[in-house]
Amino acid sequence: MKLIKELPTVLPFYTNKKNQNRFKENVAKNCPYFLSSPKNALLPFMLQLPKNSPKPTSLKLVSLNGQETDLSNNISKLKAIDFDDFTYCFYNGQILDFKFESIEQELNLTGIFFIELKIGNIEYFSEVFLMNEEIKQNDFGSNFVKLEFWDETDIEPIRYRNDFKQVIYLDTFIHTSEAEIEEETETDGLGNKIPTFSKLTLKQKIEVFVSDFVKNALMTLPMHNEIFVFEQGKREGKIDRVKVTPSADETGAFSTVEIVFETDILTKTQCEDNKIATNENVLV
Numbered sequence: 001m002k003l004i005k006e007l008p009t010v011l012p013f014y015t016n017k018k019n020q021n022r023f024k025e026n027v028a029k030n031c032p033y034f035l036s037s038p039k040n041a042l043l044p045f046m047l048q049l050p051k052n053s054p055k056p057t058s059l060k061l062v063s064l065n066g067q068e069t070d071l072s073n074n075i076s077k078l079k080a081i082d083f084d085d086f087t088y089c090f091y092n093g094q095i096l097d098f099k100f101e102s103i104e105q106e107l108n109l110t111g112i113f114f115i116e117l118k119i120g121n122i123e124y125f126s127e128v129f130l131m132n133e134e135i136k137q138n139d140f141g142s143n144f145v146k147l148e149f150w151d152e153t154d155i156e157p158i159r160y161r162n163d164f165k166q167v168i169y170l171d172t173f174i175h176t177s178e179a180e181i182e183e184e185t186e187t188d189g190l191g192n193k194i195p196t197f198s199k200l201t202l203k204q205k206i207e208v209f210v211s212d213f214v215k216n217a218l219m220t221l222p223m224h225n226e227i228f229v230f231e232q233g234k235r236e237g238k239i240d241r242v243k244v245t246p247s248a249d250e251t252g253a254f255s256t257v258e259i260v261f262e263t264d265i266l267t268k269t270q271c272e273d274n275k276i277a278t279n280e281n282v283l284v
Helices: 073-077 214-221
Strands: 035-037 045-050 054-061 068-070 078-083 084-093 097-099 104-105 110-117 120-127 127-130 145-150 166-170 174-187 193-211 228-231 235-238 240-248 252-270
Touching: 035 166, 045 110, 045 214, 054 073, 073 078, 073 097, 166 193, 166 214, 193 214, 214 252
Parallel strands: 035 127
Antiparallel strands: 045 084, 054 068, 054 110, 078 084, 097 104, 110 120, 110 127, 145 166, 145 228, 174 193, 193 252, 228 235, 240 252
């Protein structure tokens, strides 16, 4: 039996609420960190459940003072698949509706919450997050960098099928780091080195201060083939060759995480003219 049963995703779930990060002794004594979420949707999430688990029957948002907001009218937006010895329940981040009496309208909620999800006789509790006034689905303001990441195949035990993608909003910005030129050469008959290939690569980075469970999710980035970065109104595109380096603070409760990625800007070969990267999905 595994000691840690929750999936290492951006928004993990527990069967025991006391496993939430806020209850750790070294966290309780420090300033809190809250994962940011849209005010009209939830962050995508996935749970690994016992095989043949029933469908969810209740979906609630619970504030830290215990006030509940019932979102069970959105249960149909949660999907489930059976795979090997487990059932996987997941939500892809669709906009949610809030129902009051007989009227439904788009969710517009701000504050600090966690999700309480009932499946059969078991209750599951998400990590705590902030439904941020500045963030809506597909509209997240200028103060955040949005990361979307997934893979074409499963990364055990996360099932990347049925279009499941992880999403996180980071309160930071993209730093232009440094440019590097990579060269390949051949030696001619006189011993001179002749360049046969050269490439200009721009290294950029994101630095962010996060709690332990977010650090763990970000550490998985290099394992994913599909990673996209969005700076609203500025740049967006796919990033490659990602390296993630965490540095824990003195309490061990939080870490500064540095995410460095590379973008190829120019390439030149002996037989071809200079080429500028034109792939519209490349972050430049």
